[in-house]
Amino acid sequence: MxxxxxxxxxxxxxxVITVAGELDLATRPELSDRVQEAIDACHGTVIIDLSGVTFIDACGLSSLIGIKRYAREHDTPLLLAGAPPVVLKLLKLTHLDASFTVISRSETMGPPPSRPQHAPPAQAITPLADR
Known part of the structure; x- marks a missing residue:
């Protein structure tokens, strides 16, 4: 593990919260707590860099959904960055790929775009699924 x-x-x-390791039942609370703290303190965009995720299951996905809901309730833009194939595949299989704004990891280097979560991606950011 x-x-x-x-x-x-x-x-x-x-x-930017960088995640490495497994997103599952055991790690779900840790990720949720950290991101919720960031949302409460940030007053801006929160980017979850998933490039180091090696495994994700339904509980990990549920955590991301809960985080998205929490961000929306707090009017905080939330972006997923650098999602590896294992995460992208799960998002696509569950038809949640359109629910999250997924950007490449390199796009986290500059200031993130400022837009509501429900808006379509800006032209400068092409969802990874379309690349």
Whole structure:
């Protein structure tokens, strides 16, 4: 079992939470708590960098859905960055790929776009599923 590793990087107007390891029943609370804390403190866009995720199951996906709901309730834009194939496949299989804004990891380097979660992606950001 891979332990979950979370790191946060704060900048003006956004926070990037980098996730490494497995997203499952055992790690769900840790991810949810960390992201909710960031949403409460950030007052800007929250980006979850999933590039280090090695495994995700239904509980991990449920965590992402709960985080998305929490962000929406707090009017906080939420982006998923660098989602590996295992995450993209699960999002696609569950038809949730259109519910999340997924960007490439390199797009987290600059200031994130400021737009509501329900808006279609800006032209500068093409969802990974379309690439």
């Amino acid at each position: 891979n332990a979950l590793q979370l790191t946060s990087e704060h900048a003006s107007g956004f926070v």
